Amino acid sequence: MMSKRQKRFVLIGTVLIVIAAVVGLVLNAFQSNLVFFFTPTQVFKGEAPKSSAFRIGGMVKAGSLVQRDMTHEFIVTDNEQEVAVSFTGLLPDLFKEGRGVVAQGKLDASGHFVASEVLAKHDENYMPPEAKAAMDEAAMRKAAKTVRP
């Protein structure tokens, strides 16, 4: 039988140990699993990681989709720069030329983006926010350029 003080001590001790263990676990797992997002322009400028996975987003360029067997090749654009993407597997229902897309994968040696996953969400009129952000940023840069004399 424990006294109140002992009980409180065990309680606080347990909580602290669990918290410490979890904080370690979480931070460790967190670092290795954060997937950053880059626009085609950023990829073009070489800001994207060369060896680790990341996400790109933008518009699937109209007329760019080529299908060879189970591999799909298409171009993702923010209307400023373009990135060639290849993906092997079944594309989601909402994947379409001229629509927004977000893909996760890595750059290969030639600067080609090899996607392991293509994310197109669930509504036909829906634009992934990452893709929208990429398009908007590029559009703003363009507008800024034209305004400047």
Add this chain to the structure above:
Amino acid sequence: MLVELGHFALILSLLVAITQGVLPLAGVLKSNALWQSTARPLALLQWSLVAFAFAVLEVAFLQSDFSVVYVSEHSNSLLPWPYKMAALWGGHEGSLLLWVFLLGVWSSAVAMFSKTLAQDMVARVLSVMGMISSGFLLFILTTSNPFLRLLPAASEGQDLNPLLQDPGLVIHPPMLYMGYVGMSVAFAFAIAALMAGRLDTVWARWSRPWTLVAWTFLTFGIGLGSWWAYYELGWGGWWFWDPVENASLMPWLVATALIHSLMVTEKRGSFKAWTVLLAIAAFSLSLLGTFLVRSGVLTSVHAFASDPARGIFILVFLALVVGSSLTLFAWRAPTVSLGSPMGLLSRETFLLANSVLLSTATLAVLLGTLYPLIIDALKLGKLSVGPPYFNVVFAPLMVPVIFMMVPGALARWRQAQWSQIKPFLILPFFAATIFSLGLSLWMGHQDAGILLGFWLGAWVAFASFQQIAWRAKQGLRMSGSFLGMQLAHLGLAVVVLGVTGVKNFEIERDVRMGVGDQVTLAQYHFKLIGVKEVRGPNYKALRAQVDVTKGESESVIKTLAPEKRYYLSSTMPMTEASIDSGFMQDLYVSLGDVLNGDTPQWSMRVYYKPFVPWLWAGVLLMVLGGLLASFDKRYRAPILSGDKEEGADQSLGRESSHNGDSLPVASTPLA
């Protein structure tokens, strides 16, 4: 005209809800019995008004009244009628109306089944629920009114998102919402008890059945959502660690901790402050879930709203609820006693450890869910937290939780003796070891993770079997609480076995197939027989026929018919997977695109998914367990203060102690 009446009823219900939030509580403060007594009729009146508004909107949907904006945006005259009805909660406005409607159901249930509860407590509880209801009604009326008219009326509706045209959608949101909203009852009881300064065993006992029912609905709702994603999204995944899924998992984890902590508070008078905190957290996380899912900050099939005013309203509401309840907690909690002493080896210890672990897991999930949103809000860039993070963090936390479920259910309150627990651990230990070795050998692949997963599932399952069998052999009566607990634990064990199996042994293959082609997964051969065009009520479809044979045998054991649907009102195709469920596995085929070539070929996704049916079976067992426990007779018995029910314990060694529904101990003598 009817639609305007519905709108009017909703406005009236807001006025009633505000009165319900203020008058009974004022009655408590002023010791005015008359004011207090208005709580029940006001709650019932408010619910009737909301129910009327709800019914009006349903009628508008059934009649395809496209002069209502909301109906025209989410329905279509060609839609089959069950989907017309379900389309009511297929959008933002309607789903909030469903939320308030269900809140009314819970409030009214509290009003009707609280005859033995002191009047001032009823007044407090229903006042708190009235305040919550006012907040949501105000939200609906100011930002998300489903009764707005469209002039001129649309000639045809825009149709329900094809993904949502599914039996799963008809019941998934109401079930999940019943769970979310049900947490408001546990919350209201906790707040009422804090206000009254009466955090006693009576409060805990009152909260328990309500919290159990809410937990049961939440479990069922999450299970349905997972099942729906599995067969409807066509990717064969059943859990994606999507923020929307996390939003429902977090309240579930906390609610699970809460139902166990409430038990300690009721039986031993301990952990009161912790229990209150869990009740506040469970409801706050339900609100957070609603905020995340409905505000448009997340993007998924669930996110309808894109109006920032809505997101801000819910966020402010959430801040108010959390802020005021935590303030109340900070003010009152120091007066709460620590409760009875407990031994290091006691049921309290196991329950406390598990509820701390569950809360920790909740925090880890919360971090992974909110971090990208915070980074984005601070304009620090866009990123996402990958599913591996959740797997890596969640699984290690659940290992001790699942392990301790067995000794936790066996140990006695206060002070357990190792010698009494031990005999009940030996059999599950060895049975689980043999079972997990055998199963992984039979599945043809072993590693430490697989063995551990199978072992933990089997450990809990065998312990449940043994404890039930022991009680049956002793000729002891088994209460609903006892059987419910064992069934729910067994259900979780089955889910653990299922998750371990499907995660480690599934085979997924994307292939290109022409007519007559065959692909083999495990020992199953899938042969494409043909693809033809078919018509549905509001769509056209391509339907493939895939015959499945097993091993050497030539006979077709199953014909699968995956479809690619093209809805008339939408340009978006829909993949309808075809699934054959057996006891041990699912065979899953979905149809992709036509591939160009000399002869037509299709891309197809062919999956062998062992143990998937176990996931659903496990969830159903948990639901059954939750129901059995909720409707235990003793919750219906009148409560006397200082009531130490289940006093006549027949424990393991047959000596008397305060054993509660601990096992192996006969339960309530009240029956």
